Amino acid sequence: MWKSKKGMETKKDFFLECYQLGIIKFGRFTLKSGIESPFYVDLRPLASDPKILKHLANYLLDMLPLDNFDLICGVPYAALPMATAMSLESYLPLIIKRKEAKAYGTKKLIEGLYQKGQNCLLVEDVITSGKSLLETIPEIENEGITVSDIVVVLDREKGGRQLLESKGYRVHTLFTISEVCQMLQEDGKLTDDEVERIQDFLAGNVVKFEEKKRPSYEKKLENETLHSNAKKLLEIAIEKKSNLIASADVITTKELHELAEKVGPNIVALKTHIDIITDFDYDTTIIPLIDIAKKHNFLLMEDRKFADIGSTQELQYSYGVYKISNWADLITSQVIGGYPSLDFFHNSGVIAILGMSSEGTLTDNHYREEAIKVALAHPNVIGGVAQNEIPEELLLFTPGVNLETKGDGKGQQYNTPEYVFRNLHTDFIIVGRGIYKAENPEQASLNYKIAGWNAYEASL
Ligand code: 5BU
Numbered sequence: 001m002w003k004s005k006k007g008m009e010t011k012k013d014f015f016l017e018c019y020q021l022g023i024i025k026f027g028r029f030t031l032k033s034g035i036e037s038p039f040y041v042d043l044r045p046l047a048s049d050p051k052i053l054k055h056l057a058n059y060l061l062d063m064l065p066l067d068n069f070d071l072i073c074g075v076p077y078a079a080l081p082m083a084t085a086m087s088l089e090s091y092l093p094l095i096i097k098r099k100e101a102k103a104y105g106t107k108k109l110i111e112g113l114y115q116k117g118q119n120c121l122l123v124e125d126v127i128t129s130g131k132s133l134l135e136t137i138p139e140i141e142n143e144g145i146t147v148s149d150i151v152v153v154l155d156r157e158k159g160g161r162q163l164l165e166s167k168g169y170r171v172h173t174l175f176t177i178s179e180v181c182q183m184l185q186e187d188g189k190l191t192d193d194e195v196e197r198i199q200d201f202l203a204g205n206v207v208k209f210e211e212k213k214r215p216s217y218e219k220k221l222e223n224e225t226l227h228s229n230a231k232k233l234l235e236i237a238i239e240k241k242s243n244l245i246a247s248a249d250v251i252t253t254k255e256l257h258e259l260a261e262k263v264g265p266n267i268v269a270l271k272t273h274i275d276i277i278t279d280f281d282y283d284t285t286i287i288p289l290i291d292i293a294k295k296h297n298f299l300l301m302e303d304r305k306f307a308d309i310g311s312t313q314e315l316q317y318s319y320g321v322y323k324i325s326n327w328a329d330l331i332t333s334q335v336i337g338g339y340p341s342l343d344f345f346h347n348s349g350v351i352a353i354l355g356m357s358s359e360g361t362l363t364d365n366h367y368r369e370e371a372i373k374v375a376l377a378h379p380n381v382i383g384g385v386a387q388n389e390i391p392e393e394l395l396l397f398t399p400g401v402n403l404e405t406k407g408d409g410k411g412q413q414y415n416t417p418e419y420v421f422r423n424l425h426t427d428f429i430i431v432g433r434g435i436y437k438a439e440n441p442e443q444a445s446l447n448y449k450i451a452g453w454n455a456y457e458a459s460l
Helices: 011-019 044-048 050-062 080-090 131-141 160-166 177-186 192-202 217-221 228-240 253-266 282-296 310-318 365-377 417-424 441-458
Strands: 024-030 036-041 071-074 094-097 119-127 146-155 170-176 244-248 269-272 299-306 330-333 349-353 381-385 395-398 428-431
Touching: 011 050, 011 177, 036 192, 044 050, 044 080, 050 080, 050 146, 050 170, 071 080, 080 094, 080 119, 094 131, 119 131, 119 160, 131 146, 131 160, 146 160, 146 177, 160 170, 170 177, 177 192, 217 228, 228 299, 228 349, 228 381, 228 395, 244 253, 244 441, 253 269, 253 282, 253 441, 282 299, 299 310, 349 365, 365 381, 395 417, 417 441, 428 441
Parallel strands: 071 094, 071 119, 119 146, 146 170, 244 269, 244 428, 269 299, 299 330, 330 349, 349 381, 381 395, 395 428
Antiparallel strands: 024 036
């Protein structure tokens, strides 16, 4: 019955071809009604493949008693190209139903040539509850056209067919969602768990999605190969109930020390760009900073973003005026120089730049994947800076965090602590202007500390 006259493929082969166009996605989707669904259907891509659209039209026509119909009409918009293709294949004249009547001129709801008393085949892409079809049909019938049959590409099995049949309409469906799931399962495209979830959903139950939970700081501390500075950072986080790193992007020693004193009690680390300190002097800038860090129990993280060959990085790390290797517990480095370029940061835990927060960054998927490989393979690397989830073995540091604003007009893009903990499983948030530009940086650091900790706990 299904094998077409022209010897076209089986129903399953045809469906798999359609599936390739991305018409059904499986995962976790919130529907318009607010209900969570394990799948999402959108048949509009079918119209973009002429061969598939033509086959679809023929398959639909093959199911129908064509002599019954004088007209054909698609429910806007997804079914319009389907109805057009069916009209071209069958020579059934097409009429078009508007979504809203024209505000001027004829005020017609139905366009095209028809006569009262003619019987119209209605085409719909997806049927769910059937309620929208029940609204559309009277609009056609009001023009004196009769509707006896509806042909549907996919039945989501939410009672639509039964509702329409109870009102006396015949419903012809090409695929049902259960059938589709079975075909995809047979083809290894859906796991047994996914199928079970879909069946649960179709049975009207509230579907339980697996929540992927992040490991706690305590759990991360159990890793025996943890770098000593990563260990310190996690211990401070637990002790202070904080995952906040303040970014001290200030330009004088005085401002740096004042900020460190104010935010010190609330942070796990202070991040510096030491080369922006205009009056930098090792003895007067760094030595007191180390004391403040000890007093308030936080680490020093120099955001140097090394990006050179190993030998140059080694010089930049230990020499010059900044002597970073003397005092930075943590440093950031690009991984663009490859694995050996990271070998020389002996005293500090290395945080690899995997992805950036700025608009138009070149750290795309491919870059990040390769950067993560370098980071995972390198014993000095304790984690990465990124705006995406990274492997659990690495600590994730996320800048671009702000409670007030979405951007700075210079390319920076901000998320909230809640977003980054829930969606990225971040370990530490990095906040700059949200704190040091605040009227009261001490209070702002406390606010970010609390927001960060609550978000962390909620993500566990
Ligand atoms: P802000 O004031 O919260 O926007 O400061 C963010 C800090 O984090 C700033 O020092 C940047 O240099 C740093 N940063 C960032 O914002 N985005 C990134 O992707 C990386 C670093 Br890497």
